[in-house]
Every structure is written in structure tokens, then in C-alpha cells.
Amino acid sequence: NAGVTQNPKFQVLKTGQSMTLQCAQDMNHNSMYWYRQDPGMGLRLIYYSASEGTTDKGEVPNGYNVSRLNKREFSLRLESAAPSQTSVYFCASSQWTGWWNIQYFGAGTRLSVL
């Protein structure tokens, strides 16, 4: 059981380049999330998708776009990468129970922007 799969695991970009981080889950969850993790700051929510066809901004959405391609896949796009976007990115998914949810995480993508 793969759970939440992220690709790539590592990436180095030059300032101004674009890229898409891929995320797929095989748990039939309805909700998916993108976080970034920076030293001393925990995990901060970038965007989330409560259900297929919907996306909403989180705490730090500037500089990012997302696409909920289908129920399984949720991608994060950096249109013009900046050094401030150097971070570890995590995708997560959950099944909304009605009043709470448990989020399951992928292994992360370490991104460096030079």
C-alpha cells in the first residue's frame, strides 16, 4: 500500500525556472493538502483541496498554483521559482469524516532554488 506518493524527491532550480511537484494518493481520500516545511517554522499550509474540483488558499499561497487533476492527484506548481521557495514540500491526504480528519503525509520533496 503506497499511501501518498510524491515526485520528485529532490530538485534544484535556478531562479525564474518553473516546475510542478506531483502528488498522488491511493487511499481514496477526498481531501488533499500541500505544506512547506522551513527550519524553526513547522509545517505551513500552502493550498488545500477539500474535494475533487475545489481548491483553496492556505497560510502561504503566494508564488504557487495548484491543480486537483482528479481524486487521486494534486499538483503544486511554481511558475517562477525564487530563493525564498527553497524548502521541503509535503503533500498530505485525508478522508473527511464529518467533523475531523487524519492527515497522511508523503515523504516530501526537497527543493533548492539557486
Add this chain to the structure above:
Amino acid sequence: AQTVTQSQPEMSVQEAETVTLSCTYDTSENNYYLFWYKQPPSRQMILVIRQEAYKQQNATENRFSVNFQKAAKSFSLKISDSQLGDTAMYFCAFGGSGTYKYIFGTGTRLKVLA
């Protein structure tokens, strides 16, 4: 707005000893849930334990238990019989009732010494 505070950036414990990690939170909600996640050097975020606010009984999962003090808004994690494999970053997270989003603390880095 909810906040989560982990005041211990780093801790260490001898193998087989017991250690307690602290977490406090702030919320005006009455129904919510709390989590502890473990992030080992592999970077994978792993759910350790969860607590629903309406439950008075403290959650326990094998060697891991919590001390949930709702009035004090405190949610500490106790690890008994510490093992080398417990070496990791530990994150406390708050989930509000009726919301998909988590609020994470900044983490506590735990090192188990042989």
C-alpha cells in the same frame, strides 16, 4: 486564530528512560482534536497518537501516551522505554472541528542516546 507552541526546540534522553515533550495551544473552540507526528531522518511524517477534545481519557499507543489538560490547553507526549528509533523531530498539531486544516507547532528534536 489558533496557535500551537512547542517550547522545547531540542531534548535528549537515555535509551530505556522516559521523556515528556510539551505542547500548548490556544483556541476558543470547544470541539477539536490534537495530534503528535514523528518525523525521523527519513523525513516521512508519521502519526504517533491522536486525542479528541471531548474525550477525558488520555490516549495511549504502546509506549506513547499523552497528558491532555483541556482547561490548561496542554497536550504533552510521554515516551516510555525510549528506543534509538525514537530519535526524530516531533510535531504537535491542532485540528479544529469542522475544518480541514491543521495548525502545527515548530517541533521538538528528540535524540535518544545509547
